[in-house]
Amino acid sequence: MAGPIRVSDLTVGYNRHPAVHHLTGAFAPGSLTAVVGSNGSGKSTLLKALAGLLPPMGGGIDLGGLAPRELGYLPQQAEIDRSFPITVLDMVALGLWRVLGAFGSMRPAHWTLTREAIATVGLSGFEGRLIGSLSAGQFQRVLFARLILQDAPALILDEPFTSVDSRTTADLLGLVLDLNLQGRTVIAVIHDLDQVREHFPRTLLLAREAVAWGPTSEALAPPMLEAARSMAEAWDENAPLCPEGAS
Amino acid sequence: MTWLFDVFLGPFAEFSFMRHALAACLALALGCGPVGVLLVLRRMSLSGDALSHAVLPGAAAGFLLYGLSLPAMTIGGFLAGLGVVVLSGAVSRLTPLKEDASLAALYTISLALGVLLVSMKGSSVDLMHVLFGSILAVDDASLLLVAGVATVTVLALAVLYRPLVAESFDPGFLSAVRGGGSVVHLAFMALVALNLVGGFRSLGTLMSVGLLILPATAARFWASQVWSQSLVATLVALGSGYFGLLLSYYQEWPSGPAIVLTAGACYLVSLCLGPRQGLLAQRLPKKHLQH
Numbered sequence: 001m002a003g004p005i006r007v008s009d010l011t012v013g014y015n016r017h018p019a020v021h022h023l024t025g026a027f028a029p030g031s032l033t034a035v036v037g038s039n040g041s042g043k044s045t046l047l048k049a050l051a052g053l054l055p056p057m058g059g060g061i062d063l064g065g066l067a068p069r070e071l072g073y074l075p076q077q078a079e080i081d082r083s084f085p086i087t088v089l090d091m092v093a094l095g096l097w098r099v100l101g102a103f104g105s106m107r108p109a110h111w112t113l114t115r116e117a118i119a120t121v122g123l124s125g126f127e128g129r130l131i132g133s134l135s136a137g138q139f140q141r142v143l144f145a146r147l148i149l150q151d152a153p154a155l156i157l158d159e160p161f162t163s164v165d166s167r168t169t170a171d172l173l174g175l176v177l178d179l180n181l182q183g184r185t186v187i188a189v190i191h192d193l194d195q196v197r198e199h200f201p202r203t204l205l206l207a208r209e210a211v212a213w214g215p216t217s218e219a220l221a222p223p224m225l226e227a228a229r230s231m232a233e234a235w236d237e238n239a240p241l242c243p244e245g246a247s
Numbered sequence: 248m249t250w251l252f253d254v255f256l257g258p259f260a261e262f263s264f265m266r267h268a269l270a271a272c273l274a275l276a277l278g279c280g281p282v283g284v285l286l287v288l289r290r291m292s293l294s295g296d297a298l299s300h301a302v303l304p305g306a307a308a309g310f311l312l313y314g315l316s317l318p319a320m321t322i323g324g325f326l327a328g329l330g331v332v333v334l335s336g337a338v339s340r341l342t343p344l345k346e347d348a349s350l351a352a353l354y355t356i357s358l359a360l361g362v363l364l365v366s367m368k369g370s371s372v373d374l375m376h377v378l379f380g381s382i383l384a385v386d387d388a389s390l391l392l393v394a395g396v397a398t399v400t401v402l403a404l405a406v407l408y409r410p411l412v413a414e415s416f417d418p419g420f421l422s423a424v425r426g427g428g429s430v431v432h433l434a435f436m437a438l439v440a441l442n443l444v445g446g447f448r449s450l451g452t453l454m455s456v457g458l459l460i461l462p463a464t465a466a467r468f469w470a471s472q473v474w475s476q477s478l479v480a481t482l483v484a485l486g487s488g489y490f491g492l493l494l495s496y497y498q499e500w501p502s503g504p505a506i507v508l509t510a511g512a513c514y515l516v517s518l519c520l521g522p523r524q525g526l527l528a529q530r531l532p533k534k535h536l537q538h
Contacts, residue, residue: 053422073420079417079419080419085472085476086416087472090412094420103406
């Protein structure tokens, strides 16, 4: 059994400017946490660091015994080149990477699993379609199908319900809750606070630093939200060096 | 019917240098088709062009040291291309400069160095051979080189296909599953450099990129998926090699430009008449489906 995913004094950023500053805390195994904050508050940067896509500028990340490839990462759609001519079936099949690696060959059982994942997200019949011909909602379902196939014990979801209609959101949210009920740790960037209050037991409220991290009812209390709103969005190019970190 | 044979097969039946050149072009097409398609789909067409210039100083250094020696110029060209790829990748990772900018900066230096090296020893005729190729230069050794390049390319693509495709459209996924994105990128660029040096004997360093890019861009108007575009690109490259050599023979044109211009004609025809969003197909009235 894996332990909690811990971040200790974690600082991540770009060009020496911290987008996430001295963050310390833990995501318990099997927990369901929403990461909330305004634009530029460091939500996606934190998730990229957890997924191993951005190296920390300071502090560290302990995956609690999970191998980095055991994390399932759902990126924002803008990070994928949808003009690339790949079919839904082939793209979802990439979710078997943990089983097949770069060079393993697809057996009939693997194709069956892939089709089942596509069916789970309600896209049966779309297997031969190119990803560029899908709507935003359909493509988000494809990303979820790949994520399901990854069968990862911990899921990191960057804005999983952005740009999709209410029906798709409801379907995908149901999937996320099911995956969590199966014992998987889920960390998701969510913008809809009502959705967070209704479905996510724990919340990390970010404003480059952790404003609150704990039970959702406490983290999203009005004083906390007010404190998060007061965050200055722009970087100060002449900011002094942070006294708490060497970097 | 005899005249058809005389026109289209006669030169190859009569002259062994034409047979050598044709075999070289056919082998080259097998590697250039799929590599070119991936290069275009990765939006790196101009990086391929830059790399073709970067190959020059290595080939020139080989020429300076050993004269018109195939192994020396080939190894030199490949190492120079690989060196520029590694350096530009390192510059883009260690500084804010994007990879296309660092590649453009390095290839300009590389090209100037190459021209300087050739001019130090060779005549302008030698320089022309290095830059634009010569079908007379395709001997048994050149043929073996091109066949070797095609073999390595096809085998490497078969092995690297999955990570290469993943890295092309979703590099974040490959990084997240620790799929070795940087290694895959480097291996692919090495394949591009390999195909460029494979083509430089018959096409020349500046022309060989044409057989990578033009068939691939033409294929996009006829086929929808990576495998089918690769197949069409390979066929276009094969046809361009064959008809380009015939043009070169009858018109007494240098082989490199003749082959690349034939590929260019295929591109223009595809652009206008290709069924997949070619100019004509877009303008023809089409009945839409019920649902």
